[in-house]
Amino acid sequence: MAAETGTETGTETSQVLGRSVERLEDPPLVTGDARFAGDINFPHQLHMRVVRSPHAHAEITSIDCRAAAALPGIFAVWTAADIPDIGPVDFRADRASENLKPYRQPVLAKGRVRYVGDPVVAVFAEDPYLAEDGAELVAVDYAELRVIVAADQEPGEFSPGLGTEAALLTHSFGDIEAAFAGAHKVIALDLLTGRHSGVPLETRGAIGRYDAANDILELHGAAKVIHRNKETLVAMLGCDPAQLHLHECHIGGGFGIRGELYPEDVLVLVAAKRLGRPVKWIEDRHEHLMCANQGREQRHLARIAVDKDGHILGIDDEIFHDQGGYVRTHGSNVANRTMCMLTGLYHVPAFRAVTHFRLTNKTPCATYRAPGRFESTFVREQLIDAVAAELNLDRVTVRRRNLIPASDFPYRLSFDEPHVGDLNFDSGDYALLLDKALTKFGWDDLQADLARRREGGEMVGTGIGMFLEEGGRGPSDGAKIAVDGAGGVEVITGGASLGQGFETAMAQICAAALGVGYKSIRVIHGQTDRIPYGIGAHATRATVLTGGAVHVTALKLRAKALDMAAELLQAPAEALEISDGTIRRRDDAAGATMTLAEVARRLAPGSKVLGGREPGLWAEGFFNPTDTVFPYGVHLAQVKVDPGTGGITVERFMVAYDVGRAVNPAMVEGQLVGGCLQGLGGALYEEFAYDENGQPLAVTLADYLLPTLGEAPEVEVLVTEDAPSPLNPLGIKSAGEGGINGVGAAIAGAVNEAISIPGAVRRLPITPQRIRDILRAAAGRTD
């Protein structure tokens, strides 16, 4: 069944699950009352400016801060020597890997700088203008070192005795040698995914404040993984958990990069404590494009072995992963995800991927929306298209032949390496979604139509990107829900909101389980002083995990309310229902009722009717999923290439995605459309290019080309609910990354068909100049 979309208004009832109700979080956002990091100010605050390395790789030979320190209005100037007790920015607890630890980033560079933008000195001043004036007066001398700008270049030295290949990672299963030895055909492709990243409208921001009266250090502007970051910071700063609190405010976009711990977050905290003044840092766009996490840059030497009908026998891939200057909070997670999701939704009997996880002298990389998956989907789908071209088979047919059949679920992917966890595909009907998508797109008629246009001289074509996503990784999340004496419901979560509609989704889930109107629910997130645990919002976890916890907790609370009401209404609890906050007998609509507010008052501490009950109408609950969930999708693209300029126009794009169950279809659609446009950025426009000296070439939004409305096609969306997850009570999978995952793959396939050169596109983004290069080379061959 396809979920309904389009926003419904005015829904006050509890029947809100699966409906496109209005978002709760919008009023402050659309009226200008939202509070972003830039809006947060404390009396007597200082402003921090970071002096950054102008070199990609160099030894720091001297630092002279005297002139800066002497400037009126400059409060302090710090180098690494001023904070010798502060260690490098640590990995998140669950990612610790001993052999990667030497590659972590110091808060301020110690002796060596490893990318343009590496923080070297921090200047604290009375206002942000003075802070920049002071930063300009800091004199740093460097001795330049050999610069490595590509992961497939000869590795070098990270530090004395330590190479830039930080790890050689392997994922494998099946007999790969036999698969290739017995193949009808082996096809090899050399593919590159360009370096790009999430570029939120709001740059990063961090405000540190020390509340001396209560001995609590506060970080404002935290996002995404607030509770995890607190754990990391507690360890780095050596304080008690009760002495440090992180606070999320409104966030102008996350996309995986915002909310990770960065050197600047640590700096404002340490400075706030030691300088005794609040410290505010707002990243400017220039810094953002040099310093915030980047991603995606990989080279794949991929081979596929097939039989004569196009059945996949094996996939073998050697990957060069460009990690940039340091290993950040995720360790080697993106490289690992690239490998384990590479076979996607196809049945592949044998697989081997080896990743050279290498440091280069560029901005460090970490997760960007669909990390590792955008990359591996591009590679996998190009391989499939190549098989079709080589065997002269239809692209759709080759895909159908290799899809994991619906009868095979749950489907387990086990790797040879003991430390690599199994993937258990929970549910799916991949062929069904493909059929639905092709039908909705009018695929068959379109092929004939486009063939006619090509005969007429136009360069038009279609492409397919099929993919698997993973979400809802545990281990656990919890929630607290309380009903006050006026009937107000507060849902306290450790989740995070990056603009995706978290508050609305949680309110919908709570409303449905408890039996109240969703608009009366206040959802708390991202405040470590309100709840001691929280999974945050990353890797499409929030709705599955925190949603699961809210559901469980709301049911507990409901049971508690009914237990009290049963006594007061003199009816068995099983005979009662709650609707719009009112409790009544299910079989007696006209009978006695009472509200949740009354129940809450009756359950107040000291109430005469409490009996043996715990006081308070509140509950706490946890959701511990046994495993992750696997939504899946199909992207279809239709493009037109201008042979004269190499310009590419996306004429149509469709995202078909099975989310298991959509809590709010309009919000799911929003996630998919937004993700898709970001994907078009990575496929066609965005690229963090560097010159051979490691100088970044895209440091303004005039050089880093985000797609705008002018470039955006009308994205068609098909949300299906054919394969709810059996692993959580609501059947939810996730929606955050399904819009972006297959865009590079589908666009590349469409361009190849448009220019009638199979396998022509080797590299993302596909720029007009690269198209011209391909067309010129092809013309040269036929001349």
Add this chain to the structure above:
Amino acid sequence: MKPAAFEYHAARSVEEAVATLAEVAPDQGRILAGGQSLVPTMAFRLATPEHLVDINGIEELGRLAVEDGVLSIGACVRHAAFHRPVTDGGLGAILTFMAGHIGHYPIRQRGTFCGSLAQADPSSEWCLAAVTLDATITAQSTRGRRTIAGADFIQGIMTTALEDDELLVETRIALPAADTRFGFAEFSRRAGDFALAMALVSFRLSGGVMHDARLGIGGAEDHPRRIPQAEAALDGQPPGSQAFEAAAAAVAAALDPMEDAGTSAQYRRELAQCLARRALESAAESAAA
């Protein structure tokens, strides 16, 4: 992205502006027009003028008029003034079409025609127009007024014939003969980006052949210029693919395009060739209409 400190002077008249400019020019004093190029470079501290002389309050510089067969564009006339044709015929229409390619709507509300010439970005639409249409530029300083031909005014990437103490007060473009046909084509990565190359053409027709052909290329070399070899390939020929291909080929042969990390000279050359042909085709279509 906070500019360095500077002193701000709001001039009330052209005389006051040039007097102040004469005083502050030696200390990196600069004119502030629409600010759409200057202010971003100040935010990056790539420019750190110690003085800004703001001309936005000078009423007479907002003058946009057609008199005696000449279009006069004062220093404070915004790009947006060209959103609708400023004269009848092909010239007004082509300037409107070109204006739509400059940045985005908000930028066009502040940025000025003359500021674009003073900035001399190689990819400026107005610089290409000034060169191709033989504009005359009037500069004023405490030393007096002088006029400079468009082709002499723009000398290289962000380099002009303007002295540090001179204010560009006005640009004048003679109205072309009524039967002049125009065509313009440019290519940029996204709507609103500076073009990677562009072409502006005009010609007249009589007896079925083209004459008075002008063909200017912008964005490809370090400054826009007319390509005489291409113009020669058009004059005396009937409009059509043969002449247009020949002119476009002449463009490709004559250019010595810029090369940067993102864009090869070869690509720019191919673009210019393609855009010259398309500009000619659209001029021919406008003739048919």
